[in-house]
Amino acid sequence: MNKKIDLDKIKIRLADESDLAAVVNLLADDELGKNREVVDDNRNTDYGVSKNYLTAYNRIKNDPNHMLVVMDYFDEIVGTLQFIIIPTLTFNGCTRAEIEGVRIKSAYRQLGLGKFFFKWVKETALKNNCGIIQLTTNNARVGAQSFYKSLGFVDSHCGMKMMLEIDKIEIDKKII
Numbered sequence: 001m002n003k004k005i006d007l008d009k010i011k012i013r014l015a016d017e018s019d020l021a022a023v024v025n026l027l028a029d030d031e032l033g034k035n036r037e038v039v040d041d042n043r044n045t046d047y048g049v050s051k052n053y054l055t056a057y058n059r060i061k062n063d064p065n066h067m068l069v070v071m072d073y074f075d076e077i078v079g080t081l082q083f084i085i086i087p088t089l090t091f092n093g094c095t096r097a098e099i100e101g102v103r104i105k106s107a108y109r110q111l112g113l114g115k116f117f118f119k120w121v122k123e124t125a126l127k128n129n130c131g132i133i134q135l136t137t138n139n140a141r142v143g144a145q146s147f148y149k150s151l152g153f154v155d156s157h158c159g160m161k162m163m164l165e166i167d168k169i170e171i172d173k174k175i176i
Contacts, residue, residue, distance in 0.1 A: 003107075003108070005073070010071055010072070010073055010113070010116060011071070011073075012069060012070070012071055012072075012117065013069065013070060013072060014067055014068065014070075015057070015068040015069060015070045017046075017047045017054070017057065018047065020048065020049045020053055020057055021047060023068070023080045024037055024038075024049050024053055025039060026080050026103040026104075027080070027101060029103060029105060030106070031140070032138055060082065065086070065087075066082065066083070066084050067082065068082050069081055069082070069083055069120075071104075071116075071117055073108070076105075077105075078104065079102075079103060079104045079108070079114075080101065080102075080103050081099055081100065081102040081103070081117065082099070082101045083097060083098075083099060083121065083124060084098040084099075084100060085097060085098075085128050085130065086098055091131065091132065094130075094132055095128065095129055095130045096131070096134055097121065097124070097128065097132070097134070098135065099121060099134070099135040100135070100136075102117070102144075104117070115151065118151050121133060133153075135153070136159040
């Protein structure tokens with residue numbers, strides 16, 4: 001790709017409601033995401049996303065240990081991730097930064113934006129006294145795994161998930 005990016009023009013900031021449609025489109029902008037994200041449905045809110053995404057966004061926004069972040073380049077959302085601070089008892093009470101939902105817009109991949117984003121992640125983790133940055137990536141994302149290893153991540157654990165059958169319409173119910 002011949003495109004050049006001026007990293008001085010990149011803004012990394014908290015997402016707001018007006019960014020939600022762009023964020024959901026980023027989440028759907030790959031082979032795995034296109035089959036699980038709902039880009040367009042009949043329950044759109046004023047922000048162009050389903051109620052489920054808006055509810056999830058509000059839960060993230062109202063939790064001081066969660067940040068939904070976007071990478072803004074000349075008013076275009078070109079990247080997103082969720083940064084989660086997790087206090088733990090393990091590792092002598094070490095606080096962790098969990099990174100989730102990392103995406104760079106397909107037209108902007110391979111231009112250094114991921115590396116730039118993770119520089120911000122590391123700085124933010126240190127500012128929040130996190131001793132570990134952790135993430136999971138799907139086994140099918142071989143390129144992403146190589147990228148994370150190039151940043152210093154080590155595949156030290158086996159991540160597992162259990163998908164639960166829930167009514168996706170009901171995600172706004174309080175979790176106890």
